[in-house]
């Protein structure tokens with residue numbers, strides 16, 4: 405994966421799926437519609453402010469709550485290139501890889517402020533704060549997840565498996 | 571000789587065709603039931619088509635239940651339901667429930683015998699973990715996982731570590747399954763069981779009704795758990811008998827199975843609980859709730875919408891009236907619960923108390939419809955989440971409690987202990 409550089413938006417602990425995309429917007433699954441309401445109840449202006457390539461940084465248990473895939477879909481469609489959190493709720497974790505939203509677990513990012521610029525090297529698992537040069541080394545993405553990402557998500561991965569069966 | 575395993579490990583090993591599994595293993599497992607609803611199935615159906623799949627792996631094992639925004643609350647939701655219905659018809663799915671047949675999925679499936687002990691169930695809904703109460707492995711996944719399972723009948727899973735919870739002692743009056751699980755989440759936090767299996771054991775679990783067990787397993791996800799599970803016993807078998815459509819397998823943990831930790835609670839010390847906004851871990855005993863005036867009470871959902879919950883609420887509401895500032899909304903979770911509540915005369919009690927009786931639906935639980943909160947409004951609900959904006963405006967508040975506490979609060983107009991209201 406290519407390294408990315410982007411501006412940071414910081415959120416706190418236990419950011420739940422209702423904060424990421426409120427249930428009142430789940431009467432559609434259109435990514436562009438969902439993007440308009442991304443993070444609305446946490447930061448009402450977020451969807452308008454976030455720019456392509458920006459990075460979300462959060463605390464523990466990001467994405468807790470419902471199984472709605474609309475959550476990673478709305479983040480991705482809003483333009484965020486990646487989410488870095490201390491840890492993720494498990495369904496969100498699956499959904500992010502399955503839908504091709506890169507996410508990284510990293511405890512060290514808690515001091516980073518909104519507006520900082522980061523460089524994220526997924527292959528090496530290194531996060532660099534560009535202004536200070538400070539670096540954080542993350543847990544590597546587990547091999548199976550790397551396989552999913554390499555295939556382009558769960559669907560292409562399954563497609564290949566199904567094709568191999570016949 | 572295979573190594574000692576927990577019930578969760580045994581079910582996963584069985585469905586992966588392996589003699590044994592250990593925490594951390596990635597397995598490809600056979601799925602007994604794959605479930606979706608009106609919110610998650612449309613995405614799964616899109617993915618299923620993109621995959622080029624023609625037929626679901628088994629038309630008896632893919633179950634679709636439109637229950638969240640149904641009966642459709644607006645045009646967009648109607649289109650979502652239509653998408654799912656057309657797919658169900660095209661695929662000739664055996665288990666499709668709409669209109670007067672529909673109910674809240676996690677109450678409906680066990681009631682119809684669609685999940686049996688020993689099953690491996692995935693559902694594109696986080697509260698799929700409810701079925702652990704039957705001694706099944708059940709976990710929530712996203713729509714893409716559902717699409718893959720609909721096509722292949724398989725799912726990849728990481729074998730979780732298991733935390734064992736031991737509930738000793740006898741719970742006092744008015745203490746229900748809901749209180750045991752709220753208390754647990756209050757102790758370990760909303761990420762206290764992140765990625766892990768939660769196995770509930772002990773005399774208080776043995777003595778608990780199936781309804782109470784469903785409530786406990788339902789909220790495993792609220793502690794971050796992958797699944798909640800209770801070993802099947804005579805009660806489980808009595809429940810499944812006459813409903814179970816398939817052969818079941820009884821699994822239980824080996825005495826020397828390995829747990830990442832064991833947490834012991836004394837239920838005699840647990841009072842009815844209330845989870846304050848905006849996380850299920852913000853629990854307090856009702857007696858320490860203080861003066862919290864409320865505007866709405868919701869009794870229903872996959873957590874507490876069963877007949878036992880209706881009876882518990884009715885016991886408190888009998889001869890009482892909801893405070894005039896409080897909207898009381900009662901939602902039997904399934905058509906069968908509705909019918910039973912009606913036959914038992916509970917509707918008379920609810921109507922006399924000033925309640926609105928809703929058709930079975932998720933409705934207000936996720937801020938869908940049938941009872942949305944305005945800014946500044948507070949609701950006591952028997953549901954499972956009190957996140958910001960969960961039931962409406964971002965400045966509204968949800969307090970989670972058992973049905974008796976919710977009913978008592980409706981009468982008092984503020985958070986109240988059932989003992990202070992019942993029989994007055």
Ligand code: SF4
Nearest residue numbers: 674871872932935936
């Ligand atoms: S009742 Fe509430 S928690 Fe349960 S499935 Fe419906 S929306 Fe989800």
